[in-house]
Amino acid sequence: MNARQPNGGRRFSLPRFALSHPHATIIIALIMVILGVYAYLAIPARMVPKIPSPNVGVVTQFPGMSAEDMQRYITNPLEKRIQIVGGVSYLLGTSQSGYSKIVVYFDYDVDLQKKQLEMQALLNEISNELPQAGPNTTKPRLVHVNSQNGPSIQFAITRPGMSRTALKELVNNVILTQFQLQPGVLSASTFGGPTRQIQVEVDRAKLAAHGLSILAIGKAIDSANFNHGGGPLVDGDNRIDVQINSEFEEPQTLQRLRDLPVGHKGGQVIYLRDVAKIADTHAPLYGDFYYNGKPAIWLGVQGQNDGDFLKISENATKLAHKLEAEYPGLKVQTAFDQAFYIHLNDANAMEEFIKAVLLASLVIVLFLGELGGTVIAAA
Numbered sequence: 001m002n003a004r005q006p007n008g009g010r011r012f013s014l015p016r017f018a019l020s021h022p023h024a025t026i027i028i029a030l031i032m033v034i035l036g037v038y039a040y041l042a043i044p045a046r047m048v049p050k051i052p053s054p055n056v057g058v059v060t061q062f063p064g065m066s067a068e069d070m071q072r073y074i075t076n077p078l079e080k081r082i083q084i085v086g087g088v089s090y091l092l093g094t095s096q097s098g099y100s101k102i103v104v105y106f107d108y109d110v111d112l113q114k115k116q117l118e119m120q121a122l123l124n125e126i127s128n129e130l131p132q133a134g135p136n137t138t139k140p141r142l143v144h145v146n147s148q149n150g151p152s153i154q155f156a157i158t159r160p161g162m163s164r165t166a167l168k169e170l171v172n173n174v175i176l177t178q179f180q181l182q183p184g185v186l187s188a189s190t191f192g193g194p195t196r197q198i199q200v201e202v203d204r205a206k207l208a209a210h211g212l213s214i215l216a217i218g219k220a221i222d223s224a225n226f227n228h229g230g231g232p233l234v235d236g237d238n239r240i241d242v243q244i245n246s247e248f249e250e251p252q253t254l255q256r257l258r259d260l261p262v263g264h265k266g267g268q269v270i271y272l273r274d275v276a277k278i279a280d281t282h283a284p285l286y287g288d289f290y291y292n293g294k295p296a297i298w299l300g301v302q303g304q305n306d307g308d309f310l311k312i313s314e315n316a317t318k319l320a321h322k323l324e325a326e327y328p329g330l331k332v333q334t335a336f337d338q339a340f341y342i343h344l345n346d347a348n349a350m351e352e353f354i355k356a357v358l359l360a361s362l363v364i365v366l367f368l369g370e371l372g373g374t375v376i377a378a379a
Contacts, residue, residue: 044308054106056116057145057186058082058123061138062131063098063177071095073131078102078140081126085118097172099180101187103145116142143186144304151189151300152309153316154336156291159329164295165282168193171297175323179299182315184307191298192289194282198257202276210270212263217276220262254280291335298335313339 018025060074075093079102082091087110093102106115119142127139157175159167171190179188200221202214258273272278289298303312320332 044306053145054108054110054112054115055145056104056106056112056119057143058100058102058104058119058140059138059143059187060100060130060140061098061177061180062100063173065098065131067096070098070100074100074140075102077130078126081122082119085115085122087115096176096189098177099187144306145186150302151336152303152338153301153313153334155299155301155316155320156289156296156331156333156335157299158291158294158296158331158333159327161329164193164297165196168297169196170327171299176299178319178323179301179316182301182312182319184304184312184315186302186304186307188299188301191287191300193295193297194285197281197283198254199279199281200257200272200276201279206275210263210265210275212270212275217262217272220260220272221257254278291333296333299332310339310342313337 058078060070060078062070062074065073071093075095078100079091079093082088082102082104085104087106089105089107091102091104093100095101104119106112123140123142130140157167157171159170162170168190171193176188176190179185200217202217207214207217257278258271260272261269262272262275263270289296291298301312301316303309317334317337320334323332324330
């Protein structure tokens with residue numbers, strides 16, 4: 001007996017429609033398959049779901065500028081201006097060689113889209129007030145930030161025959177920028193290895209004999225036209241951090257520093273070498289990175305919040321191979337790659353999906369007792 005609606009009409013039956021309109025059923029099924037495949041390929045692959053958060057990042061690139069100058073001339077001025085934007089909970093700024101990143105954390109009740117427009121207008125206004133340089137320099141730009149995202153791919157960099165100090169300079173000054181410029185990359189950072197540092201150790205007796213103070217020495221160094229990472233100015237228990245930025249390569253930098261005038265006495269010029277010892281060494285090492293038991297330089301690449309981590313990982317891996325070809329002996333080994341786990345999760349999900357389809361089809365064929373109806377129902 002046929003089921004009827006209260007008004008006497010026959011109730012719509014999806015299985016009956018599918019069986020009586022096989023061509024339409026096949027077309028609808030094909031459309032659903034095509035849309036499903038498109039969605040599977042178009043959706044960005046990532047380790048964790050994308051959770052909206054009221055945070056934005058401000059990234060500025062200035063290749064060749066030291067971390068100290070990035071903090072002084074880029075990060076600090078930007079932070080002061082960004083604070084005038086309403087609804088800001090707090091800021092987190094980091095500076096490294098040639099790279100500045102400021103994460104702006106807004107209150108959760110703000111309109112993030114409106115704040116992004118305000119931030120963009122502010123950045124357009126103050127961009128011309130910041131230092132300008134070469135073609136690789138980028139003006140401050142807004143990027144999406146997700147605190148849940150760590151580095152999507154991590155590398156261990158080594159180069160036998162090269163000191164770790166020189167290797168770290170190569171990574172920070174050349175290699176790091178190339179990873180930061182990759183499409184979809186939010187930031188790239190390094191860790192491990194000693195940082196080259198020029199230390200000036202003042203002889204207190206000689207300083208007193210020439211009637212100079214350690215502050216005068218620090219001022220003379222800061223006012224000189226240098227462009228190289230400096231270190232501490234030490235006088236017993238006194239310590240002053242100075243910035244030695246030089247456009248000349250060592251040993252010219254050290255020689256110019258030794259010949260730097262710091263004062264006058266009795267009509268004679270007093271040079272830095274007369275009152276201090278100058279050493280080209282490295283900063284104290286408070287942490288380090290090892291890969292497979294051997295010291296290396298760590299480099300991590302973090303993707304943007306809406307980026308496709310598989311593509312980011314693929315591009316970073318290609319760049320690593322390119323760098324190995326450009327620098328003989330350089331090894332850029334993958335220490336961690338989210339793409340491996342994403343592919344693993346995809347494979348597991350596909351395996352479970354196939355199992356579910358087979359089991360469902362088996363149950364249907366057992367109940368219907370015919371293969372044709374099972375194929376239509378499974379579709």
